[in-house]
Amino acid sequence: MASDRLARLCAVALVALALFNFPMVEVVERWAKVTSVPLVPLYFFVAWAGVIALAAWLLERGGGGEP
Amino acid sequence: MSHFAAWAIAISLAYLGLLFALASFGDRRAEQGRSVIANPYIYTLSLAVYCTAWTYFGSVGVAASQGVAFLPVYLGPTLLALLFLGPVRKILLIAKAYGITSIADFASARYGKSGTVAGLVTIVALLGSIPYISLQLKAVATGIELLFAHDGVSERGALGADSALLVALVLAAFSILFGTRHIDATEHHQGMVLAIAFESVVKLLCFLVVGIFVTWVLFSGPSDLLARAEAAGVVDRLHFSATRLSYADWFLLTLLSAFAVLLLPRQFQVMVIENLDIRHLQRASWMFPLYLLVINIFVLPIALAGLILGGTVAEADSFVLGLPLVHGQAWLAILAFLGGLSAATAMVIVETVAVSTMISNDLVMPLLLRIRALGLAQRPDLTGLILGVRRAGIILAVAGGYLFFHSVGEAMGLVSIGYIAFAGVAQFAPLLLLGIAWKGANRNGAVVGLLAGFLVWLYTLVLPSFVIAGVLPESILREGPFGIALLRPTALFGLEGLHPVAHCALWSLTINSALLVLVSLLSSASDLERLQAILFVDVEQSRGTPRLWRGEAKVGALEELLVRFLGRPAAEAIWQAETARRGRPLNPDEPADAGLVERAERQLARAIGAASARAVVASTVRGESIGPDALLEILDETQKVLEYSRRLEQKSRELEVATAELRRANERLRELDRLKDDFLATVSHELRTPLTSIRSFSEILLDNPDLEAEERARFLRIITSESERLTRLINDVLDLSKIESGRMEWKIGPADLVELVREGIRAAEGLMAEKGVELEVAIPDEPAPVTCDRDRIVQVVLNLLSNACKFVPRPGGRVRVELRRKGSVFEIRVEDNGPGVPPEARELVFEKFHQLTGNLNTQKPTGTGLGLAISKQIVEHFGGRIWIEEATLGGAALCFTLPVSEEAGAARVAA
Known part of the structure; x- marks a missing residue:
């Protein structure tokens, strides 16, 4: 159980690493050039919040036992 | 001094007083065992000491010129926080198991309690902390200058001194009050943690209030802000290109920040040393990133607002304070200043406490203790000395920060200064993270790697900052030292195009970890190092194992x-x-x-x-x-002990077996003893019955001399018959005891079993005729050669026949005798049509004195009760077997076998 959760959190960390770096950021940057919406900051904050929400969901479901 | 600035100073001092009261309260509750900080929320807020004046003022400064370039500093920690339950949890387990007091202590303990590693880590941590502390001094001093400038006075004139110096003095005094009031055995500073958690709330709220004021009061919401940014031509800050960072820079800065959030002395202090319950990591794992996200939401809006309203990029570090001030919101400005003060004081307090603990524990005390001339080991009380060293350490760190501010810091942005510290402490990452995962990492590797990383850091990041400050000539950066272009500090070995911090991180961390691995593989570790490596890497298994x-x-x-x-x-x-x-x-x-x-x-x-x-x-x-000898000796001793205990175990097993055997033998003896007692009791009883009858009839005859002749004859016949029974009984008992004790004299010779059976039948004929028993005989004509004692076998046959006669019904009794060869044995069966023997009693009837007083036969049997027992002994003596089974006639079948005598048979055939 605990090691399952750790594995899932590591996966979330890898997803976060991918979201916050090349090439995802480059893709968003290209889109941002053709719109007036501040896409780059929006993208970072939304992706960031999503990662936190995912981690919170993984960590808080099933109560808080000794990790 | 004007009213406004005076108020600001007074409120700030009152705020510091409040913090101190809060800390005292936290300490008092901790002493009473009713901790107020033992929950994941306070733990998370204490981790937020990560957000210093750098975050509070500096992020806006970066955002104003480079857009989202402030983000890696918070994305990195988010990544690390997701791994709280992995490597970070392991570090906490180790720190708790071995009473670790600082990051230097941790590194030293891992590498064989090495004083060199401890001292080196302490020096790097101190040097890394100095620019970081100077950053806080600069931010607070700038804030004070702004407040005074608002009143139209020079702060130097008003305060009579340099504001940065005053800030340094106040912060140093405050840290000494907080961190070194006493040295306690647990080394938890619960009061301090409570205070910085409170400060984390204050700085967050203040920043949000300023952000909301700017976005919704100065502007009418985000879309208005965005539209006016477009109009002002600063909207390009919202593109990634504004960061002027390559993706490699971006990644390296993220990585650096992820290391920093664990390895900065103050972060290690709150995350590892001050942690009260390892389970708090779980909630902090997502709440800490959430805090970072929330405190960053208004960074871009404030930066854009500042630029739109006429601020320059150079002033952007003070937008948070400047915007409320310029727009006449004096109280909001004081609030903004308080938030910044919170961020700065929290950082300085925890950082100096952490660094001064290292200086005293890992640098000064070991050196002082080693100098025998001081005789410290003999001093009666050293607590005062230790506290003194720690206080000196705090003053040293703050003084260093102040000097750095004056020599270098004034020329640099807040974030640039902060990054120097990040890259410095990141040098601990290889020895720490490899140290908890790889047992092979040893002291030599750690020292060489750290030293190399540290030198690369000094050369590629610290030296250039002195160039920027004008302390060193600019030619070093452009042309390299002594004109060697390959050694240009910000383009080492010709690696150009990277952000200076990313460049430093890349080279220093690569060289550091490569040397750590290489030297560890090439050099050998001491026994203590190997032992500590095992204790650290296998902390989950070795928790609670005493050290050698x-x-x-x-x-x-x-x-x-x-x-x-x-x-x-x-x-x-x-x-x-x-x-x-x-x-x-x-x-x-x-x-x-x-x-x-x-x-x-x-x-x-x-x-x-x-x-x-x-x-x-x-x-x-x-x-x-x-030493190796001692260790070998210990191993040898251990081995001996093991061997000894193994032998003991074997002996005890043998003993157990012997005991079991003895117990069994004892039980057998007791059984035999009981049988003997039973036998004696039964024999006496059996003897007494006929004797009683003989005695009573004799007495009658003696007392009544004038009895009738017929009566007298009847009594005499009874006496005679009872005497015969007595004789028989005694003969049987004698026989049995002779057989059992092996003193029986057997007259063994060849015999014909057919003949013996017929002899037995003849002997029993009288008895059978008397009972009216119908006899059926099935005996072959050819001889059945056996080797035995003739008389005894006849006795057995007679026994079985008389036994059968006893149980057959009268009239209508039937007995059948059969002899046949079954392989290598002759089997004799004596069947009757009596009541039979129930299966459970079939073994018992061969025991001495066991008499079948079956329910069907209420008449008392007349035998001695020894017949079958004797028969069994005789048959078994000649290698045969005797048993009872169901008879074809309906009653019992008593059977016995005797082995065929081949010799006798062959002899007979030959004759």
């Missing part, structure tokens, strides 16, 4: 040591706990055992670090060092 310890120390000497370093009350508390653990008072003269020495060292380590504690205890405990 050899040496002699008196209990009294150890106690004295604890008193000297921890003070008398703390030492006495430990001694009381020890007494309670043992259930008896400790005698000062008895030698201390390994466990006691180890616990004493651990308690000392909590106060003064592993390296110092080891040095101190070693001075008291003679012959402590574990």
